[in-house]
Amino acid sequence: MTAVPMINYFAYLFDGANWQWAEQGSIPHLLLQHIAYTLVTVAISALIALPIGLLIGHTNRGAFLAINIGNAGRSLPTFGLLSLIVTLVGIGTLPVLIVLVVLAIPPILAATYAGIRSVDRSAVDAAIGMGMRPPQVVFRVEVPMALPLIISGLRSATLQVCATATVAAYVGLGGLGRLLIDGLSVNEYDRVFAGAVLVALLAILLDLLGAAVERAVVSPGVRSPRERRTRTTSKSRTRPVPTAGVSS
Amino acid sequence: MIEYAVQNRSTILEALVQHIWLSLLPVVFGAVLALPIGYLAVRYRWLYQPVVNTGGVLYSIPSLALFVVLPAILGTGVLSPLNVVVALTIYTMALLTRTVADALTSVQGEATRAAYALGYRPLRQLVGVELPMALPVMLAGLRVATVANISLVSVGALVGVGGLGALFTRGLQLDFIEPILIGIILSVLLAAVCDLGIVLVQRWLTPWARLEAR
Numbered sequence: 001m002t003a004v005p006m007i008n009y010f011a012y013l014f015d016g017a018n019w020q021w022a023e024q025g026s027i028p029h030l031l032l033q034h035i036a037y038t039l040v041t042v043a044i045s046a047l048i049a050l051p052i053g054l055l056i057g058h059t060n061r062g063a064f065l066a067i068n069i070g071n072a073g074r075s076l077p078t079f080g081l082l083s084l085i086v087t088l089v090g091i092g093t094l095p096v097l098i099v100l101v102v103l104a105i106p107p108i109l110a111a112t113y114a115g116i117r118s119v120d121r122s123a124v125d126a127a128i129g130m131g132m133r134p135p136q137v138v139f140r141v142e143v144p145m146a147l148p149l150i151i152s153g154l155r156s157a158t159l160q161v162c163a164t165a166t167v168a169a170y171v172g173l174g175g176l177g178r179l180l181i182d183g184l185s186v187n188e189y190d191r192v193f194a195g196a197v198l199v200a201l202l203a204i205l206l207d208l209l210g211a212a213v214e215r216a217v218v219s220p221g222v223r224s225p226r227e228r229r230t231r232t233t234s235k236s237r238t239r240p241v242p243t244a245g246v247s248s
Numbered sequence: 249m250i251e252y253a254v255q256n257r258s259t260i261l262e263a264l265v266q267h268i269w270l271s272l273l274p275v276v277f278g279a280v281l282a283l284p285i286g287y288l289a290v291r292y293r294w295l296y297q298p299v300v301n302t303g304g305v306l307y308s309i310p311s312l313a314l315f316v317v318l319p320a321i322l323g324t325g326v327l328s329p330l331n332v333v334v335a336l337t338i339y340t341m342a343l344l345t346r347t348v349a350d351a352l353t354s355v356q357g358e359a360t361r362a363a364y365a366l367g368y369r370p371l372r373q374l375v376g377v378e379l380p381m382a383l384p385v386m387l388a389g390l391r392v393a394t395v396a397n398i399s400l401v402s403v404g405a406l407v408g409v410g411g412l413g414a415l416f417t418r419g420l421q422l423d424f425i426e427p428i429l430i431g432i433i434l435s436v437l438l439a440a441v442c443d444l445g446i447v448l449v450q451r452w453l454t455p456w457a458r459l460e461a462r
Contacts, residue, residue: 009320075395075439077402080432083416087425163310167403171420180312184326184406193320196313207308 012179013194025178027198034165034175034202041097041161045104046154053109057116057146058138066113073106078164082171091172100164104157111153115146147218155210162203166195176202252426260415260427264434266329267411270404271397272442274333278340279390285341286348287374296349303342311335311400315407327408336400340393347389351382384457387450391443398439402431 012018013027020026056066081103085095119142127141143150169177179195182188253260289299314335319326322334355378363377405413415431418424451458 071395072436074392075399075436075443077399077413077416077432077435079402079405079410079413080416080428080435083420083428084425084432087419087423087428159308159310163312166310166312167406170406177312180316181406184316189326192316192326196317200309200313200317203308203310203313204305207304 009190009193012183012188012190013197018194027179027194030174030176030178031198031202034162034177034199037097037100037165037173037175038158038162038206041100041165042104042154042158044101045157045161046108048101049105049108050112050150053112053150054116054138054143056109057113058134058142060117063113063117066109069106070110070113073103073110076103078103078160079167079170082164082168086171093173096168096171096173100161100168103164104161107156107160108150108153111156112146112150115149115153116142118149119145144219145222147222148214151210151214151218155207155214158206158210159203162199162206166199249426249429253430256427260430260434263412263414263431264438266409267398267401267413267435267438270329270332270409270411271336271401271438272394274336274340274397275390275394277333277337278393279344281337281341282344282348285345287352289345289349290352299349300346303345306338307342311339311403312406314338315404329404329409331407332401332404332409336397339400340397343393343396344386344389348382348386351385351389352378354385355381380454383454384450387446387453391446394442394446395439398435398442402435 018027021028023029053066056062081099082096085099089095116138123141123145124137127137132140165173165175166177166180169175169181176195176199179191179198183191183193183195285299289296315331316326318324318331318334319328322330324330359377359381360373363373368376401411402413402416404410405417410417412431412435415427419426419428419431
């Protein structure tokens with residue numbers, strides 16, 4: 001029987017040499033890169049998807065579009081899309097970031113639409129009855145009440161991008177995925193392990209951050225369905241919808 | 249593209265078959281694990297938050313990270329298909345426990361009280377009343393989990409087991425678009441077929457839903 005060599009999984013992660021701030025490809029450098037890719041991509045997607053979602057939800061026109069884009073986005077293989085764009089236009093940061101933006105749009109769009117549609121009709125009618133104009137109805141009644149769902153859409157989009165950005169290292173993107181992909185290609189398992197641990201921690205932290213933001217901005221009068229359900233003893237009024245989160 | 253598909257049909261078929269079991273096996277395992285955990289989270293309310301929070305944390309871990317960390321935990325080889333199956337089982341379970349718990353909570357009401365008044369014992373009430381009523385919501389969760397799994401499997405190609413994902417890596421290496429397009433189309437089709445399958449099963453299992461809709 002040959003002895004299996006013990007791998008020190010943490011060798012790369014806890015090697016001070018990999019934590020030099022200024023160094024290209026060092027852990028802090030890749031970490032910041034990963035965070036920047038994620039936040040910039042989600043911000044651009046939100047700029048595109050939020051207005052469309054609000055419009056579709058408010059007017060209820062084109063609902064099929066919001067629902068179908070949401071479903072289609074979930075079934076597209078992220079890695080396939082990345083491969084396709086790179087084969088078509090070549091290796092580069094910009095095409096990959098565009099794919100990340102495209103992939104983050106469906107969860108935000110679908111959640112925004114669903115959030116606006118889930119707002120109690122009587123609240124909207126009351127707002128109209130009080131003489132609110134459409135923009136006021138949207139921004140002072142519908143958005144505040146839909147906020148838990150809208151934020152959950154942003155959170156799934158963030159996780160989606162964070163995960164896909166990792167995979168995108170295979171087609172040349174920077175960020176923490178570099179540790180995984182480069183480590184795999186040269187069989188340095190401790191480097192792979194370091195990348196995996198860091199990217200998992202980053203994803204969990206980003207999601208907790210999303211939860212904190214949700215707690216801070218959602219009006220106390222609008223409890224998320226989960227919190228409301230634990231408080232009601234009567235038959236619950238709304239059926240829970242499975243969260244549409246996709247990690248990749 | 250069709251020419252490429254015909255020439256490489258055995259490779260493509262093999263990738264598709266691997267893709268099917270790599271994505272659907274975890275759905276079965278995950279659902280089987282999620283049912284009792286979800287039930288317990290409803291039966292003992294204090295378990296609900298910890299279960300949901302753990303699920304949320306597990307679900308947020310990027311798949312590639314989970315694929316490569318699992319060998320260190322399970323003692324499997326880095327290229328073992330087991331890593332992909334276990335990782336996707338974890339995602340499915342994380343997603344479905346919450347769905348099962350929420351679905352079972354949402355059916356508490358007149359029907360369950362009526363069953364109790366009729367003298368149904370807890371197990372019979374669960375199997376005969378609560379589970380059938382919770383089925384539509386649970387199956388909706390199963391659809392999300394199945395479709396997500398099918399699109400995730402291809403990432404496994406980066407650790408050597410990716411079903412149709414192998415077509416993506418091959419296309420990238422050869423700078424050749426055909427296998428990539430075929431892989432995307434088959435993956436999306438597979439997701440659509442499985443989604444439709446669950447919808448049909450749901451229609452068959454919940455005939456009363458159609459009566460209500462009428």
